[in-house]
Amino acid sequence: MFLKSITQRLVLSYFIVILITVSVLEVFLISALDKYYNNNMKELVGNQIKASADFYNNYFSSSSLEKNIEDNADIFWKNTNAEVQIINKDKKMLLDSVGNFTEDKVEAEDVEKALEGKLSSTTAKDKATGERIMYMSYPLMSSGKIEGVLRFVTSLSEVDEITKRITYIFASLGLVVIVISSLISIKISNSIVKPIKEVTNMAKRIAEGKFNERLSIHRKDEIGTLSMAFNSMTEEILKNDKLKNEFIASVSHELRTPLTSIKGWASTLKTGQLDNKSEIIDGLNIIEKESDRLTLMVEELLDFSRFISGKVSLKKDYIDIRNNLLYLEKQFTPRANRQNINFTVRLQENMSLIFADENRVNQVIINILDNAFKFTPADGNVEMTCAEEEDSIVIRVSDTGLGIPKEELPHVMEKFFKGKSSMSKNGLGLSISREIMELHGGTISIQSTYGEGTTVTIKFPVNKEGEKA
Incomplete structure (x- = not known):
């Protein structure tokens, strides 16, 4: 089923992680305990068979193996409760403490290794009962030579029963852990999803035009x-x-x-x-x-x-900005004379060309000059300079006008913003100018002190490679 809810997906993710983690841990622990108990049983039977074999080697090896079986058979199982088998070096069974004799040769890996002088054990399932059986064999020595094999046969049913009980305990504990962890994961998921739902509901309210509502913030994540x-x-x-x-x-x-x-x-x-x-x-x-x-x-x-x-298309070409500024000087000089404003223009010679839309560049500069003349009183000064600085053509328009209040300065280039001054227009000029400069890869910035004047800085990037071409 497709899970649409984030809560469902989070809970399912947590559940899968917890289930895998608990399962892996339980398999590891059960395997480790099973190995521990089997090793303990192997070590116990190993110690018993070594003790019996050493006792025989020390005190009874002067007589033949067959003779000792006839006279002292009990010495072989006095240290163990396991089934005891005696096998000669021809792999023929001479003795079985529970009477499970066989006329055939005993072909078993543990017997083969014992005849080579090693302690060896194997595990197999009893075909009749289905229980696991451990066979452990150890060499019987006489005068430094191997006479036969002492073999202990013991059931591992008790070990398997212990392992089974522990498996049930671990499985129960794992189930409890999974249930508790799942409940905790639901709580954690809700704590994550609840604020997201709040944000979603707030978005819906904003879409309905309810802009005055706010989200409560109780977290720092x-x-x-x-x-x-x-x-x-x-x-x-x-x-x-x-x-x-x-x-x-x-x-x-x-x-x-x-x-x-x-x-x-x-x-x-x-x-x-x-x-x-x-x-x-x-x-x-x-x-x-x-x-x-x-x-x-x-x-x-x-x-x-x-x-x-975003439907503006620029008609760019390489232009000498100096010619544009000289033309604008002629255009604004009559206005400066009418308003009795001292208008000065200082331009650097032999500047690099800029790749720009000439009409849009003029639009930006005209807008800046228009604002400078509009807010500068009679007998004031308006100055326009242009110079090449590093990889930019920098135009600055400075005036000694009213200036911009400190609280308005960060917002003057925002769309729709209209200053408190009665001479402010519709609040689009500077916003459009900034858009034009961004399309040219340039910048426009304003520095102003209220009551003293304003300086607007315009920067156009210079592409010297394109100019050479």
Whole structure:
């Protein structure tokens, strides 16, 4: 079944890990205990068979093996409860303490190794009872020569029973551990998923337009960081929504003003009550001026829409920025004279070319110069400089105008932001300028002191390889 819930997937993952871990540990422990008990049994029987064989070798080896079996058979099993077998060096069974004689030769690995002088043991299942049997053989010596084999046969049913009981105990404990761990994993999974669900529900509420709600932060882990980021996002959305509403109100007001003038003069001219030619010309001039103002505002809005939707295409070519700045100097000099502002331009000679869209570059610089002249009072100064610094063409526009309040400075290039000054426009110019500079791989930055003036720095990257080409 496909698990849609993160909680289900987490719990299943924890369960699989716990199950595998407990199973591996139990298999390891049971195997180790089984080996431990089997080794203990082997060591016990080994000590017993060595003691019996050593006793025979020390005290009875002067007589033949057959003679000792007839006279002293009990010496072979006095140290053990196991079944005792005596086998001569021809592998013929001479004695079996429980009467399980066989006329055939005893062909067994443990007997073969005992005849070579080694202690040896093997394990096999009894075909009749199904229990495990351990066979252990040890050489019987006489005058330094092997006379036969002493063989102990013992059942491992007690060892198997102990191992079985321990297996049941471990299996029960493992089951308890799995159940407890699964319950804990459910709790842990819920502790992880619950705040995610809260974030999800908050996202749904924000999608419904409820921007004033916030997530409660009780953790300092990644979930807490996510909640903090989410709260910051909602604050930013709320701020942008507020700026958007203020922007709409501002644009509506700015559109209404020229429209009112155009409509008023158009109505007046329509009545034909103006006999004075100069008044007619004044009216037409106002209509033309306000129409140009409306066109400029619409162009800015269209530009902003294109940048936001990513539909702006640049027509780049290699240009000498000096020529553009000299043209703009001529364009703004009459305005400087009208406003009685000292406008100076200082340009470096022989600068590298920049790869840019000439019209967009002019748009950025015109916007910066327009703001400088707008906020600089009469008898103030506006200065534009341009020089090549390292791998950039740097343009600076400085003025001695009103400056920007410290609290507004970080936001002046944000979309929709409109300063408190009555001379601030719709808040799109600097935002569009920043978008244009980013498309050119350049930067725009503003330094300002309120009441003293502002400096705007524009940097265009220089591509010397492309210039050579």
